[in-house]
Amino acid sequence: MSALNIDATPRISLLGTTAVLFEAPGALDLAPQQRIWALARLAQGWPAIREAVPGMNNLMLTFHQPPRDLHGLKSHLLEAWEACQPLPLEGRIVELPVTYGGEFGPHMADVVAHTGLDVETLCNLHCEPLYPVYALGSHPGYCYLGGMDPRLATPRRQVPVLNIGAGAVSIGGVQTGVSASAGPSGWNTIGHTDMVFFDALQSPPALLQPGDHIRLRIERIIR
Missing domain, CATH: 3.30.1360.40 (Gyrase A; domain 2)
Known part of the structure; x- marks a missing residue:
C-alpha cells in the first residue's frame, strides 16, 4: 500500500x-x-x-x-x-549481499544513462545508506524503504516488466526496494539478492517489519 x-x-x-x-x-x-x-x-x-x-x-x-x-x-x-509523536522502533539490521548488473540487472544501463553515474559509483552509492523499513505492502514480505541517495533517483518505467524474479533489487523514483516474490514491476532492476523475505510456514511469515533496517553489500558487479 x-x-x-x-x-x-x-x-x-x-x-x-x-x-x-x-x-x-x-x-x-x-x-x-x-x-x-x-x-x-x-x-x-x-x-x-x-x-x-x-x-x-x-x-x-x-x-x-x-x-x-x-x-x-x-x-x-x-x-x-x-x-501522536514519532515512534522510533528499534528493529534489527539485516545485511543483504547483492549481485549488481549483468542478467541480474537488466535495467542498469537505463539507470546509468539517467543519472550520469558510472556503474561502480552507482553501486557504491546504492549500498551506502542504512535503509529503514517504512512499511510492508505491494506483495507479501515486500518492504518500502527510505533513505536512498537522491542522485540515484530514476523514473519508473513507462512500460512495466511483466515478470521479475524474487530478490530483484530495483529503483523506482526516489525509492529502492527488493522484490519478495516474482511478479510484474515498473521499477528499474539493477541487481539481485538470494535473501528470502516471505515464508508462510514461518512465524511471522515476513522476514522484516517496520522499524527494521536493511544494509546492502556488494557481493559482485557484473559488467
Whole structure:
C-alpha cells in the first residue's frame, strides 16, 4: 500500500464498507512515517478496529463491522494524529549481499544513462545508506524503504516488466526496494539478492517489519 498526500491536512477516505484509509500530509520521510507507526499502534487498541496496517505515509484501518458514525471516526482519527509523536522502533539490521548488473540487472544501463553515474559509483552509492523499513505492502514480505541517495533517483518505467524474479533489487523514483516474490514491476532492476523475505510456514511469515533496517553489500558487479 503506497500513497502520498501532499496537502496540508490529512485525508480520510472509505475503502469499501469496512475499511478507511488515512493519508498523512508531507513528504516521504522517517519522522512522519514514525508518526504513522504511532497512530497504528494507538488505533489497534480501539474496540471497533480489526487491523491497523501502516503504509507509506498512510494507515489503513479495517473494522469488524461497518462504522456507523463516520464523521465521529474521522474526528477521532484527526485528534489522535495531532497528539501522536514519532515512534522510533528499534528493529534489527539485516545485511543483504547483492549481485549488481549483468542478467541480474537488466535495467542498469537505463539507470546509468539517467543519472550520469558510472556503474561502480552507482553501486557504491546504492549500498551506502542504512535503509529503514517504512512499511510492508505491494506483495507479501515486500518492504518500502527510505533513505536512498537522491542522485540515484530514476523514473519508473513507462512500460512495466511483466515478470521479475524474487530478490530483484530495483529503483523506482526516489525509492529502492527488493522484490519478495516474482511478479510484474515498473521499477528499474539493477541487481539481485538470494535473501528470502516471505515464508508462510514461518512465524511471522515476513522476514522484516517496520522499524527494521536493511544494509546492502556488494557481493559482485557484473559488467
